[in-house]
Amino acid sequence: MTFLNEILLLGMAAMAVPLILHLIRRRRYQVVPWGAMHLLAAAVTKRTRSIRLEQLLLVAVRMAILGLLAAAMARPALDSLGDAAGALRGKRAVGVVVDVSYSLEFGGAKARVRAAVEAIAASLGEGDTIAIVAAGTSSRVVLHLTSHEAADEGGELEAALDGIESAGTARLAAGIGEAWSLLASAEVANREVFVISDSQAINWLPDRRDQMREILSAVRRDPNGARVAWVTDGGVSDAAAAIDLGQPFLGGVRLSEGFYAAREAIEVRVAVVPRRPIDGGRVTLLVDGIEFGTAEIGTLDGAEREVIFRPQFESTGSHWVEARLDGVVGRSDTRSFAALVTRGRMPVLIVDGAPRSGRLKSAVGFVQLALDPYSGRRSVFDVGLARADALTPSALVGVSVVVLANVRSFKQEIVAELEKFVKAGGGLVVFCGDRVDPDRYNAAFRRDGAGLLPAELLVESPSVPADETGVGIEIAAADRFAELGSDAFQGVRVTRWIPARLLDSGNGTRVLLELSNGDPLLIERRLEHGRVVFCTTSATNDWSNLPLRPIFLPFVQDLVLSLGAGVSSSRTLAPGEAIELPLSKALVDSHVTLRLPDGRENRGMSFLRGTRALFEYRNTSAPGLYVVTVDGKDPEHFAVTTTREESDLTALETSEVRRFLGEFGVELVVGVDGVEDFLRQQRYGVEVWKPLVAIVLLLAFFELFLVRWIERGRGSTP
């Protein structure tokens, strides 16, 4: 046992007071001449023994009261058993995982978190080390493992705490894993992880619980694992008071997928999610800062409602939209942003390997018709044609997508250009046909896996017997064709195709469509910044009825649009997702100005990555509009939106959190005061002054009772 206020143990000398008083009282008696001696003598004789016992007991109780009171004031602490005792004997490496989800911004949570981290840092001793991980949508190490003295004196700790800002949704399991891996490098006996998080219920959804289960079990199993303590600041309810959960919020702005063309209507869908039935309110859409339109919401009984706007951007380039929910006050998630890049018409080059006159006679004809179906009406695509035998490298300049339709072969020079084109971000679609020679393709385009071909074409070209009607098509990559629908290719029959074998499945190569017999039909491969899509059947109706089916048009357009949009036309990001702005090589080492959502400006430089320049910014924790300006040129816009679930500040019951964590031996600490008590208990053991005071009170009551009991029977009348 240790005493935190040892000097107060001197108060135990007061124990002698009752004994001294007793002795003094015995000596300082009064003398009374008495008549009824026979009665008194009988009484004294009868109770001699019990009188002595009562006196002793009374003195003993009074001494005990004073002694225990002095002991309680000296704050005794019992050393904890087990790990804590061992923890005191060696240096500590402490990892602090801070929940930096969006709720950090509300109800004073940030100040409480800071206080908790400072309390933890203050508990460290000489030679102890500390690291801090901010667990948001992604984990970020804000302070690498360093001695706490250095961190404190050098201001690193202060800077790390200042740098903690909300960053989307908390992925606490990942944060714990990050902290654990940092601590693994420390050569200490005692590793501790403190997780500081509010009890927001969305952090405890089933999938996240599974993740936490996994990481906490792993830490527990590891012989070099860390002791984990979970600190809940209990502040979510305060934040809930600052935000009216009954108010609706914007569920986000979604843009229609794909290629955004200038002077073409783009569908902007705004979701309004009420927390309780509401009546009234309106959504206003601003386009590039100018009000575009307003839609009344009307009455919402709790169900989500979607409002659709169709703005048109006159110019190509970077644009942004903002949706505002009016009629509610005080919630920042009633504004939502999206950013995009609009382009002119997409230049597409169709290379014809078997020119024929007439539109529906050749593969080119079918593809061209699919891309430009309406005569007299401007298409998104600017379609150019080239004969395969007359193709030159210059024909590829300024093209977004190249479609090879039944091309037999190319000169090596063209193949190299096509490779460069794709790697630089271009899209390539290859349709087979009767002129395609598998051996030539394998030799020219595959190059043992380094070339453009995503698969090895097999020589055998099976065809379906005359009495069969062909094989059907099944969607292998459902995400890719979600817009078209799962039954999009119903009724399509393929009678001829070139079998293929994937070269390196999973490494940027995947099957998008397959035949019902399992042979791949449409194979995609990512090659640096661009992609290749290889179709094992032809674009004519002699190998399948696909070109004659209604699905052919959207299928081809979707294919070309997705290839021609580049890495991304959408510039709407989740919190924590990095802003990456590719630039031409000429703009390497250019000055870049970044305006943040709160109006502050950051300055940076572009740098070379691979074959192009790039500007990158990672600290996108704050939602809103980010504007990047490179060397004074036209601004580029990026929008960071909060996740819908972060608006739900419902707290999980502390008892439930404690129960879950208890399965893994994780202790739950509530509040900053709880942190200090926990750290003190760790350091010194369990303080027992409270039970001592309780005993003192009990003894005091017992003393009163004893005195009354001894003095009972006062007074009587004759």
Add this chain to the structure above:
Amino acid sequence: MATPQPLLDPEAMQRLARLDLLARQVVEGTLAGLHRSVFHGFSIEFLQHRPYVSGDDLRCLDWKVLGRTDRYYVREFEDETNLRATILLDASGSMGYRSGVVSKLDYAIRLAASLAYLLVEQQDSAGLVVFDERDRALLPSRTGRRQLKAIFDELERTTAGGETSLAKAIHGLVSRISRRGLVLVLTDAFDDVEALLNALARLRSAHHEVIVFQILDRREVDFDFGRWTRFDSLESDDEKILADPAQVRRTYLERFEAFQRSLREGCHRHRVDIVPIVTDVRYDEALAGFLASRGTRE
């Protein structure tokens, strides 16, 4: 009868040095409101019936005879107006205890004086015996103011001392009083209860009416001492007890209650009236209470 004077409490009465004045004040004050004839027929033997004549006291009329015979007869008693009373005053050491201004002996003396005054004023005879372990004074029962003065003089000389021997004193008295009468015993009764009761029984068997005025101090009744105390016996220099009163209070009170109970029961058994009086009670209240109960019984 003189105009009744306001009565004072015992402490105030203590300042009144002259017993005669005190006794007069007590008695006249007590009897104010009480019928003077409360002592009429007090402990006297029935002699005979005689026919009623005009002027006879109607209280002597025998109503039962009237009811039976329709004739008026009065009852005659032997020595009807001449009561022989003897006051037995315990002057032992224990009577000297006082917790306030008035000791038990002081109180008993004033009470005795008041009783003597009452008796003599009633034309009854009064005597006095003062005792501790032996008789210290003996005044045979007589009437008249000279007797009263003699009693007062003796009372004024009386001081507390010696051991209690109440039974012995009573036994001695029985042999001295030839004619039956009233014996008023003023004592704290702190003696062997059985011996005392035997002595009282002997008095009763000699046809005396006996009234015991048990004089007690409040502290003897309550035992409310607050600090360690050495109790020194008033009757023996060797007997001393050092105790924490709080620790012995309960047992003392039990003993006291048992003592009182056995005394009470014994007196009741022998048809002896016992009147416990605490010295903080006013004389008039003590006397009036007793006289009223006597009047009721009559």
